[in-house]
Amino acid sequence: MSDALLFDWVIPGLKSFIVIFMVLNLAAVLLWIERKGSALIQNRVGANRASILGILPFNVGFLNTLVADPLKLFTKEEFVPDGADKFVHSIAPFLALFPAVVTMVAVPFGDTVEIMGRTVELQAVRLDVGVLYVSALVSMGVFGVALAGWASNNRWALLGSIRGSAQMISYELAMGVALVSMILFFGTLDLQAMVRQQAGLFLGVLPNWGIFYQPVAFIIIFTAGIAESKRVPFDLPECESELIAGYFTEYSGGKQASFMLADFAESVMVAGLVTTLFFGGWQVPYVTSGQGLQLPGMASPLVLPALAVTLMQVGTFMIKVLFFCWLQILIRWTVPRFRYDQLMNLGWKGMVPIALANLILTALGILLWGDMA
């Protein structure tokens, strides 16, 4: 295989495949974590009824959620309601799932790796407009919601989808303004460069992560991200205890599974974005790529082999993403949901002014003290 073919096509394709595969699997696993996590919070046992043909002596809920549930959903009959536009009804779940899954392609999950003498970045696609790519895909997610309700020929689904898309575009605005202040702070749009700038130490002890410099932006982006993926406390478009299923009421089978997967894939995306911008991405605290482990107070760094450092970095990234997914699940089962007008007031009258004020203060700070770069 020629060098050009290997490095320009095969390796990026492989990296993208691995990232997308992991996102889809993580979305499925998160469903089980959610069920078990909510059970722990609500002092009950949770999903634990499954056994294969009565063979296993105990009940294994994990098997149920990971294998049996998707199998059941994808083999169910799919109804298209009478009088609905068949083509749009079929394409809406795909339009909802696609942007959520593809976003993680721009997020770096490690430093570099040497393959056959050339350095390969552990990031599926090296985009110089990485943050804008993420923002663009978040905007594209609105189409799935808007079309799903319209194509159902059901006025309550339509109401749910209009509310859902209005909510998504409002919080997308707040997230965008907060992202701009992060772009100003790091001085670049490239996600890998942002992570690299978070190496080193802050005040000699803490790792040099973005959260210590921009806590307000973290709160805004995290909250807006939860609102984008329409999770509680922002899940009025699809609240499970009040409306039947909101904008995807008329969906069954594989298409409903796509909407559920899109929900969890978006929360993985928010976790990935927040990790990269504020918590150092793949940076392990006190470990530098070239030098190894150096705790504060150690005279010289403890040199670690490069492969071990790379594995530690990839593992750290995954742990951080899992932590934020878990945090979103925790928030879901703790906080009651917002009423729609409270939701819109918070988005427009609360978060956008705070994000703008943060932007102005960040710009002032950069003028006085210079940015991270």
Next chain:
Amino acid sequence: MSPFLFYPLATMSVIFALSVVLAKSPVRSALGLVAVMAILAVQFAFLQAHLLAALQIIVYAGAIMVLFLFVITLLNLESDRGIGEKPKLSAIGFGAGAVVAGGLALAMLGVVEPAARAVALPEGFGTTAVLARQMFNRYFVAFELTSILLLVAVVGSVVLAKRTAAENSEGVTGA
């Protein structure tokens, strides 16, 4: 850009553009237009205009087309017969359009290709930094005027689309 990428993308964009014009349902027209914009964003990326590719998706496909979809959904527009409404006039329109398309394409074919550049594209062509520098140096006045234009547009559209007090008091039982 290799021909293996250009021709399929160009064919798809023409097909989706035709679907915008020919589709009976307004929602399918809007979806066709979103597809054209997405393909155009891919083509911008291949033409070394990275920031514009991202902006095309964020602004055009992600905001303007969502606005279109909102209006179509809120007005609850139904499918009409498309170009079947007035067949004779449609035929004349298509004929004239084909003549215009042919003429434009022929005119473009006569364009002299600029002499092959001796050097490659300048460093950072199409990146955010270079485009932003242009905005803040050369086109600064236009940049500030467009921000005022956007403010005017926001105020104008809120005023235009607002329900008057009379319409509001008509209530549910009104016409």
Next chain:
Amino acid sequence: MTIGLVHWLVLSALLMAIGAIGVVVRRNVLIIFMSIELMLNAANLAFVAGAHSLGLMHGQSIVFFVMTVAAAEAAVGLAVILALFRNRQTVAADEIALLKW
């Protein structure tokens, strides 16, 4: 053969012509508006192709402004269509041709 400026300009011309046909042939005001957006996109493609071919950033700067103005125009135009629909209960272009009926 390599893809040059001529290819991009021909594609842009085709898209522009299809948009023009849409404006003339369709009756629904919203679809006419969408065809206008299609024409704007075709012009954007021509500008970006020209910028790439000549190696100058001016083409891309113009596209930036075209996008901004198109956003403003779309917002105002759709508000006008909404107000029109409220008044006349129709969006067919030939039914709103008279000022007073």
